[in-house]
Amino acid sequence: MKRFLLLSIVLTVLCSCNGDDGILEADPPRLLAEVAAENEAEIQEFLQTHFYNYEEFQTAASDFDFKVVIDTIAGDNASKIPLSQQVESEVVLISSTDFGLEEDEVDIPHTYYWLVANGGGGSAPTVADSTFVVFEGVAIDGNVFQSQIGSGIWLDLQGNGTAANPGVVAGLQEGIVNFKSGTDVTDFPDGTFEIDNFGSGLVIMPSGLAYFNGTQPGSSYEPIIFNINLLAVETADHDRDGVPSILEDRDNDTDLFNDDTDEDGIPDYIDFDDDGDGTFTEDEDVDGDGDPTNDDTDGDGIPDYLDPDNS
Incomplete structure (x- = not known):
């Protein structure tokens, strides 16, 4: 080889x-x-x-x-x-x-x-x-x-x-x-x-x-x-927020540019604050396990990093 x-x-x-x-x-x-x-x-x-x-x-x-x-x-x-x-x-x-x-x-x-x-x-x-x-x-x-x-x-x-x-x-x-x-x-x-x-x-x-x-x-x-x-x-995490980039393809159409949760013009996979609530996605990892996708403080089924109202 x-x-x-x-x-x-x-x-x-x-x-x-x-x-x-x-x-x-x-x-x-x-x-x-x-x-x-x-x-x-x-x-x-x-x-x-x-x-x-x-x-x-x-x-x-x-x-x-x-x-x-x-x-x-x-x-x-x-x-x-x-x-x-x-x-x-x-x-x-x-x-x-x-x-x-x-x-x-x-x-x-x-x-x-x-x-x-x-x-x-x-x-x-x-x-x-x-x-x-x-x-x-x-x-x-x-x-x-x-x-x-x-x-x-x-x-x-x-x-x-x-x-x-x-x-x-x-x-x-x-x-x-x-x-x-x-x-x-x-x-x-x-x-x-x-x-x-x-x-x-x-x-x-x-x-x-x-x-x-x-x-x-x-x-x-x-x-x-x-x-x-x-x-x-x-595995890529372009914005280093703890969420793999492929998981930020919300509609699973393989086009990451059209996924923008907070509609700020920045696709989620390169957006440090996906829900636009002023808290970086990486800081919404409440349990500190390195995975923001499994934290849902208010129990509404929406992870905190995608939920601007998570209290």
């Missing part, structure tokens, strides 16, 4: 514009629905004409790195099982407001696909957690646009809504929860470590779950693939 050097870096979303003569110009964005249909056709063709090294996973040698390798079904590989028979899928609804687009498109279905080549022996992350991964981001044409191979990287899946930490693209945030982290961590004196039995596979997504009209993958409107090894998972 390869050793991985721990780095504290966060994946960011990069955008760029095209221009002539030094003047930046942006073409009007295309419609989400139009691009989604086009991307789905591209992804289906890719899934039907490509395979991965599943035989190596089935008979893994002691020095196997558990990295998924994709190749075309042709020639000596003509009898290989296509990805289309091995992936699973999920639909995510995306609206124009998710990209700040002017066209009014609401809840446009986007399908992402995932392949679990090795399930992993640890825990699965939620969409709000932090994950330590080795990964490559690849455009569907094979162009590698992001790579963290050889050393791992911490990804804050949710982020905090700032340019410095926007979280990861929606397709990866949704897709990575289908994998589990590794087990049996061995630390070495030189700062490296070894992890066994980690989750490994692919997340394949349309541009509407990625960069859409941004040119991060090489050009706009490109379906992309994340080839990942999920090494470790850390």
Whole structure:
């Protein structure tokens, strides 16, 4: 098993514009629905004409790195099982407001696909957690646009809504929860470590779950693939109030930005005072057990940290 050097870096979303003569110009964005249909056709063709090294996973040698390798079904590989028979899928609804687009498109279905080549022996992350991964981001044409191979990287899946930490693209945030982290961590004196039995596979997504009209993958409107090894998972508590961020997704829609109990414009998962009563959430842990969710002073069924009238 390869050793991985721990780095504290966060994946960011990069955008760029095209221009002539030094003047930046942006073409009007295309419609989400139009691009989604086009991307789905591209992804289906890719899934039907490509395979991965599943035989190596089935008979893994002691020095196997558990990295998924994709190749075309042709020639000596003509009898290989296509990805289309091995992936699973999920639909995510995306609206124009998710990209700040002017066209009014609401809840446009986007399908992402995932392949679990090795399930992993640890825990699965939620969409709000932090994950330590080795990964490559690849455009569907094979162009590698992001790579963290050889050393791992911490990804804050949710982020905090700032340019410095926007979280990861929606397709990866949704897709990575289908994998589990590794087990049996061995630390070495030189700062490296070894992890066994980690989750490994692919997340394949349309541009509407990625960069859409941004040119991060090489050009706009490109379906992309994340080839990942999920090494470790850390439960996130972005505002450090004692409530895991995923528990602050009140409506369980995986969108933490629309949960704002006191309606102060700050989502609960990054709000130090969720109910706006002037007492920090962490200070409403009455019994001091480190968990504010189980304290209900007035017995009305609402935890104190969400109840502005808890006396």
